[in-house]
Each structure stands twice: as structure tokens, then as C-alpha cells.
Amino acid sequence: MYKQSVQLIVDKCIGCTNCIKRCPTEAIRVQNGKALIISDRCLDCGECIRVCQSNAKIAVSDPMAIIDDFDYKIAIPAPSLYGIADSSVSTDRILTGLKHLGFDDVFEVATAAEIITKRTNEFLLNNEGNGPFISSSCPAVVRLVQVSFPSLIGQIIPFISPMELAARLAKERAGNDKGKVGVFFISPCAAKFSEIRNPHRQEKSRVDGVIGIKDIQVKLQRLIRSDMETEKLASASGVGIGWGRIDGEARALASDGVISVDGISNTISLLEELENGKINQFRFIELMACPGGCVGGPMTLVNPYVAKSRIMDRWDTAGAVVCEDCGPLQDISWTEELQASSFMKLDDDYEKAMLMMQRLDLIEKTLPGIDCGSCGAPTCHSFAEDIVRGRAVVTSCIFVLRKKIRQLTEEMIKLEDVLPYRLDKDE
């Protein structure tokens, strides 16, 4: 079972309908006045975090103190971290500041991204004509395909994420003489906490902790402005840095036939058309659940489009060369096949599922169809589905309830009418 990173702060939740209405997989229900996430359906896209007006949704990450459990501490920052400052502040300086927060070494995920760009080009060449292929770098998109578009699973490029590769390379660089080595992802993303628990490979993730950019940014910016001496730490070119924003990964391939889409609802529309066989002219499809790409992740503080423009400036200044000397060729393939999530299935038995669907249809016809959300489900259809799955009762619908009360009242009045006149003492 999937364990999502997005969690509810129960005390803050007022049981409104904002998150249930905006969740792209209808994974949230309000029950007993609190928003409950159905884990099997959750993508960790972070949409509910963005829309919650009570700030009751958070993406779980590790506190900075987690690094104290290790002897040798390595930070691996996402490329989107470079969006916290404009390009007059060098990536060397940002990385030096990061190191000063308490790390012994830093290793850029952007460098690992360049290796993945290289390997993706090989993959596309070897599989020419079988595409289009979907990037696996956004974990929420991979989950979305598993959950809502199972027929497209075979079109996802089965590569580990740049984060995972960076962790591996960083640990190799640290060697064996440093005691207990810990690698910490500096993350814009809500889904990474889950990804390191389910890395699509049989071996365990090499990442030991996920620290949100928002939790370190203020301190980091103070260090950047201080008189700290800048170390030479950066190695990534514009190609790797560009991954921090939408279109970066696709452009890095320097190939024809690429398309990039950001935002979860745009992503869903594109996958819908891809499944209809309508979008076959592309070789490579970059899909990012967050607006603007990773810079728009829920664990960032800078406006996504400001950060995106900063990343683009850096792309221009850092040059667009895919790393020539990326170290020894690594096996970056998944070792586990991606499984379709079966949450949509009404029942394992086809005939039973059919009966349930017929019942669902009948129930839906008795509902008002205005998708008000008062029952706690996002739509009348999903409410009807909850009923046939045994998770809800029809009188949770206030319209059905009102009708029932009216019927009951009318019956009572009728009953009252037939009382013998003489028995009524007041008259």
C-alpha cells in the first residue's frame, strides 16, 4: 500500500470543500468534519496543500536535526534550489551557503540530471518508433499514470530519478572511511518523501532524509549575504540546472519531437489525449505536476514563475553542455515493474463489478447532480460510488435527507388527520 507524504493537521482542518473539489484523483473525503486522504488514490501532487485556506495540509519532510544522526553529512540540492536567488549570485555561492548549514559535502542533483539526459537520449534512440515516451522524473506523474492511466505504464521511461542517482554518486565520492554517511535531499517536492520509501528498485533508496527548501531558505539567504568565502563546488552546466523548471528536461535532450506540460490538470488532459492515440507525433513527453515545474513545488517559498525565470537566466550563463565526464556508466534502470494501482476497480470479479456499476448508476440518478460537496465527496458520482463501495450512506446527501424529512412530515400530517375528532381535547 502506498504511504503518501501529504498529511492533515487535524486541528487546523475546518472540514470545508476546497481540497476535495480540487484533488485530481478524487482522493479526499470529508468525514466527521475532517478531510481524510485515501492513500491508494493520492498522488502526492500537493494540489490540496496549495488550495487549503486553513493551512491544514502539509508535505511531510525531515527536520534539519536529522543530519545529527550521521558522521558525514552530504546535501544533494534539487536544481530548483537555484531559483531562490537571481543569477548574479553564483551556484557556487548558493552551494557554499548550503554547506555552511552543517554539511560536510554537497553534490548537485543537477549533475545527476545531466547523466540521465544522456541516458534518456540513448533510450530514445534504442526505442525509436515505439514512443512517445513519458519522463519518470516527476514522482506525482508516475503515480498518476499508475492510478488513472494504467494503459500508459509501458510508455514511462524506467529510470531512477536524478535525486536517487545523485545520492548514489555522492555516497561513492564519500568513500568508506568517513563513518556513517548520510545523504539529504534539499527538496521542493511533496512526493519525494514517499519516493525514497518506494524507489521502484529492489534495493533501498540511498537518500537518508528529505529537507524542504522552505525550511532552510531564510538561513541560507542570510549566509549568501554574509561575508562567507565562496568555495568552488558547482559542477553542473545549464543543462542540469534547467531541470529545475518546466521544459528544462525536454530542452536538455536537444532533440526534435519533445513536448513539456506543467500543472496537474494540464498533465491529465495530455495523458487523456495520449491514451486516445491522438498524440503520437512526439518522441519524449515531459510532464510536471507543479506549476512551472519543480520550482512550483509546495516546499518552495519563491513565486514559481520568478524562480523559473531565474533558472532560465542561469541556463544562459552556465552554458548548455551535457557533462562529458559524468563518471562511470551506472545502471539507472528500475528493477521493479511499475504496477497499475487497482483503486478504480469496483470489484475484482467482473460480473460483480458490473452489478455494482448498475447500482451506482441508479443511485446517481436520485442525487441532485450539482456536486455541492456537502456529503463530503467531491461529486455526486463519487458519492454514489462511495455508497456502492459501502463507505457512505445515501442520507449523507442533504437533498435526499430533506426529501425524506418532507415525506415523513407529510405522512405524519396525514396520520394526524385521521385521528377521531372527539379525542382532541383542546378543540
Place this chain on the structure above:
Amino acid sequence: MEFHFDVCGEDYSLAGSASSMIKKKLNQLGLPPLIVRKTAIVMYEAEINMVIHAGGGVVDVHINPDDIRIILKDEGPGIPDIDRAMEAGYSTASDKARELGFGAGMGLPNIRKNSDDLRIESKVGEGTTVTIMVKLK
């Protein structure tokens, strides 16, 4: 189980909504992804054909224990030469449809490729009925 859809002829932006709905139903029934994909493609192509050539019509989808049958009926201009229409690359789509990226002449060939049976009955001036079958096993 049966589902009925009215397909509006003028609105290109709505084309494909019936096939999306059926795709969701098939996923809910737990049908294998390949069957879902094939059905989605044939239904989408057939729906689009109806919009661009016949000005809309009605679609009835029957989900049976062993197969899915999709019946599309329209009262459009009809197809004068069905064999010709089945040829890859042949299309009589309007300029407007082509401007919108339709009319590549791959609709019917795609439907044939992704279905287990395809029947077309058409009378010029009266309309067309397309019956498509996808086997479940």
C-alpha cells in the same frame, strides 16, 4: 450494461468526452489496460468522425460479459465509397476540420486496427451506422 450518448456536431471541443467517460467505466470494471486502450482509441476516432463528417449523432455502448459493442448512428451525408474511406490517408474532411488537426485519413484504419470487428452501413443522403466490437478475452 448500456450507455447512451448524444454527440453534438458543431462543437469540436466536446469531441472525445463520451470516449473518456467509457474509459473510466471500463477501468472501474477492472478490464485489462490493453482492452481499455483499444476501446478508447476506437471510440474516440469514431466519435471524431461523427463530429467532422456527419454533424453529430448518437452513440450506444453495450458492455457485455464477452465483448464491448459500440454502435454509432448519424443522419449525415453518408459514405459513397466505403472501401475508399477505409484506405489509410484518404479523407474528405473539411478545411476547418483539417485546420484543427483532424482529417489525416487515419480514423477508420485505426478503428479497424484496434477492434475485433467493424461494420459500416451507409446510405448516401440518409446516414451511416458504424458497429464496432472489441473482444474482452
